[in-house]
Amino acid sequence: MQTAATPPRPTLIASGIGAAAQFLFTLNLTRPTKVVFDETHYVPAARVLMKLAYPTNTEHPLLGKALIATGMTLFGDNALGWRIMSTIAATAIVIGVFAILWMLFHRTRTAMFGALFVIFNFTVFIQARIGMLDGFMAAFVILAIVALLRAMRSPPGKVMRRWVLGSVLLGLAVATKWTAAPFVAYAAIAFLVMRRRDAAAWPGLRPIPALLILGTVSIATYFLTFAPAFFYAQEPLTLGQLIPFQLHMYAQQTQVLPSHPYQSSWWSWPLMIRPIWYLYEKVDGAVRGILLLGNPAILWGGLVAVAACLVIGIRRRSLKFLGIAGLWIGSYAIWAVIPKSLGFFYYYYLPSIFLCIALAALIDHRRGKWRHWDWAYLALVTLLFVMFYPIISAAALPNDQAFLHWMWLRSWP
Template sequence: MRAFLSRPLPAACGIGLLAQLLFCWRLTTPHVLVFDEVHYVPAARMLRDLVGPVNIEHPLLGKTLIALGMMLFGDGPLGWRAVSTLAASAVVMGVFAILWLLFGRVRTASVGAVVVALNFTVFVQARIAMLDGFMAAFVVAALAALLWAMQAKGAAVWWRWLLGAALFGLAIGTKWTALPYLGFAGLCYLVARWRRPALWQGMPPLVALALLGITAAVVYLATFWPAFLYAREPLTFARLLTFQIDMYHQQTQVLPPHTYQSAWWTWPFDWRPIWYFYEPADGAQRGVLMLGNPAVMWGGLLAVLACLAAWMRDGNVRAGGVALLWVASIAMWAIIPKSLGFFYYYYLSSIWLGIAIAAMFDHWRVRLRYWDEGFLALTAVMFIHFYPILSAAALRGPSSFRHWTWFGSWV
């Protein structure tokens, strides 16, 4: 069994299966709409029935996936959230793939995947019908596909690259905040080809960038197909471009202040999480707090610094790239024209922290031998401690939240 799990595919599938079981446990609790489900579930119903445009500030794909879950499992809590669990499991397995492709060690890939699975952000987003979980799954899978193409030869280079580009199109078709990652991927490709021309053999840089952009754009536009079938105000090819402008205006409108708003530079410190839910439901007081696992969130910041040091001092380009991915993911929020910010915007960045932690332990694997196991234990202890207010478990009463709110800003 140990030899079996030392191979990448069985290990990835095993971790993915355990993550899926974890995400699905008591998925239907609470049996009411939670947080932004009040927006996306009704929009998914409209898409399912092809009634007409609604929730036009975002593209269609994420809501289409929620509608698919409702078609498969019914218009209830299971149907609303089922596909989100699959997206989160895809994130976990995608992180495993990225780390395996970068470092070639099952232990490193497993550490990163488990850390991500036990990060509260991933767990909470796995159990709610929101768009960010789907967007993250496509971005993670796209990066894994492009790295997979890097190691290929012949025709495999081309179809794996096209797969990554198509996944980026799906990510942008879920939420526009995936778009900067497409640009980041293209820039990293150019830098990697400049340093090592043998990578992505047989694919000229200009052709690669053109395929990346054009394929992503075509797939993105294809995600709007259900809107062409609306009974009321169906989309037309003539309206497709102006519809993008309408979405942009919706995205950049100035919104009134919100109780849970927060500045982007506070997100890495776990400073202002969001209570997705805190009220009586299903016969008990229940809560869902969108919070990052403190071990991952704060330890991940140290890991980013360590990865930068490994790059600048020891020439570990892979660790440096992981660190820069996190830096770019948070820096982009300084220029994105959003009038309000919320902690859940940090979701993708919190995933990159798990990769940075694994990369750090990989670089110093001799000096920090078995430290990764200790860190996994700490991460698991934190997860178990906070589990009741991550999973909407039954609490003792209305004041129970005080047991888990370490800081006043967490209330």
């Protein structure tokens, strides 16, 4: 809700940043022209889903693969079709982070810094350019946070529709990857805590109806995304099989898998001890590489920002700063308890986005004392992006040993 004390929404600036992000994510998107890393699983699954042929890749829900199939339907079964929807999801994340920070701080500068940190975070750039599920899941989570925050200060007549929208988006996130499920519970907890502190939050929305709507709508949305499976030519899903199929998915998710050269433990991800080579070979006429790595200034500096936000939140009893720290903690801590036999650095994708929010929040908090340091930090983030661009964008490299130039840690190769 906009009041006399609230500055007008910087829609034009947000749109410009979003357009720049979309251009950067789409530039040379078809490089390489072959499937990369887990595209080997999801692109074939999308092909099968396009034909409604039979169930495949049954360890994950359908929605992410349906979105990849949408891109293939629009642009063909080629590198552009496999990846274009991922670029749109990443751009939605950029704009979503801008919106979150603006609603929390009402300062365009703060929102702009957070959005630019997202653009230049290697994890976001790389996942924007590959046909995998995590980018879609993260986009739905970020957009759900935007919708729920907007509902919090909306006029009474708009609160319900935005609360329902946030619930739908959370359902879509879970329908992409189950790892988004805790955010439904996080939303419920945040609502109850905020309403206890501020009775004016979500005006007219009572706790019990709010929680019932959140749970019912998100669950209903999740199950509705299985509709295509009822029309498979072979082994179509039935209503009686819908719940047992969820148990089958759980069994697939928790099965013990053989070791993988790029597996890593959850505690190591913030330190970037074991990144993942999505690609390193001669393809399309040159040696090319894609190293899934985070921007060191964001992934390492962001840890300091999360700790600082937590301290500020405790000292000042600020739910805003506690919530920002909690986004990272909540999205990361779940991996300590999720019963998966193997872990990979790309599971850290969503927490790496929340680091950008924490950095922007800390810069805003220290803006009077860190004059011009925010621009210096953004310059460092941008410089590192430019330095690492050749091995995060599949650019042509001079030889098969060129990767050594970027290997800061012994565990990276």
